[in-house]
Amino acid sequence: MKRALILALVVILVGSYISIATITPWVFAGTAPTSGGFGQALVGAGEDIFLLKCLYASSRPELYRYRYSTTCSRWSTENTATLPAGTFRNGTALAWDGADSIYALAGARYEDTSRTEFLQYQVEGSTWSTLPNTPFSQGAGDALTWSGYDSSLYAFVGSAKHNGGKSYFLRYDHAASTWSKLPFLWSSTDDGAALAWTGGEYLYALRGEYNETVPNGDFARFHIPSQTWEQLASLPAAEGVGDGGSLLWIGKQLPQYQDYIFALSGGTVLEDPGYGFYRYSTSLGEWESLANIPCPVGYYVGNRLAYAAGGLCYWQGSPRSSKWVCEGTGFYKITLSSSASQPPLVALPDTARIFALEDQVRELCDTLDDLRDDIRDLEDEVEELQDRTEELEDQLEAITD
Secondary structure, eight states, X not given: OHHHHHHHHHHHHHHHHHHHHHOOOOEEOOOOSOOXXXXXXXXXETTEEEEEEESSTTSOOXXXXXXXXXXXXXXXXXXXXXXXXXXXXXXXXXXXXXXXXXXXXXXXXXXXXXXXXXXXXXXXXXXXXXXOOOSSOOXXXXXEEEETTTTEEEEEEEOTTSTTTOEEEEEEETTTTEEEXXXXXXXXXXXXXXEEXXXXXXXXXXXXXXXXXXXXXXEEEEETTTTEXXXXXXXXXXXXXXXXXXXXXXXXXXXXXXXXXXXXOOXXXXXXXXXXXXXXXXXXXXXXXOOOOSSOXXXXXXXXXXXXXXXXXXXXXXXXXXXXXXXXXXEEEEEOOSSSOOOOOOOOOOHHHHHHHHHHHHHHHHHHHHHHHHHHXXXXXXXXXXXXXXXXXXXXXXXXX
């Protein structure tokens, strides 16, 4: 009985291991042209993805464009010649308007107390221009999204260490080129703050790591017509949302995903690498854990998720060090189709869990070997007992005769 039970457990564990090892939606899409920096962000724009980075406040800005192709996807360098060194800093945020423009909040270091730069990049022509500054200082809690509902941009600016410890929620009127302050649910935002428009009257938001020691997954939505906020179920990352926290809605490109917002939790509140990947159902109001990303994000803030040409992509954007694996340049993709069927985005245990299962399988196999030896010994003893029984029966028969 014991032997049969252990064999059954081995079958279950081996089956689990094979399932974990083979079912993963993330596919390596080539090495990104750079690792992370203090001013960085990723954004999708139609068929392409743009990666913006300044390593330090003294560094030249870098802009890269990922052009998807079924035969040869590639990265190219875009124009930043007109931008001064250190243009983009902590809290850099990008948003595409669905046409030809990408907008950028330039961010600010913690010691930058009044940095308010706001820029526009025109994809056709590769030109940069400055726009009216934000009315409040920017910072690590910046976030930016385009709303097709009213053709406007919505932004968080600031952090727990800017504007007297406050962040502001703003609307940029694209037609009038003016900023206005809106009601806000939270006193401040910080590392991992994010915004996403979901195709209708709502914007969804992550607050980010406003407290550096207490993890949180604060999540809410803003109703554009009534200008009211509603607190929602927190993102279920045990160690909270942190550097690299991201939100992405792709329902306009792929209608079968209209109900979902994809998210990265980013690095942990303890500044450790983060692997969490999730999606939120706007109709059910529930979060679901999905397959962990292969290369962890963290350390630097800035969005890491983008969509282009049938692919949900993420850039690692971490430092170049062994702690962060993949040298900070990991670039992965989940290929999605416009058909009704969806690829498996199932929740999978992380690598450590796989190794733990392997160890359990090995231990059970060793136990089985020991049991086989014990069974052989018992079989030998039984055979000896049978021989001895036959001898005794012969002796008993001789006595009775």
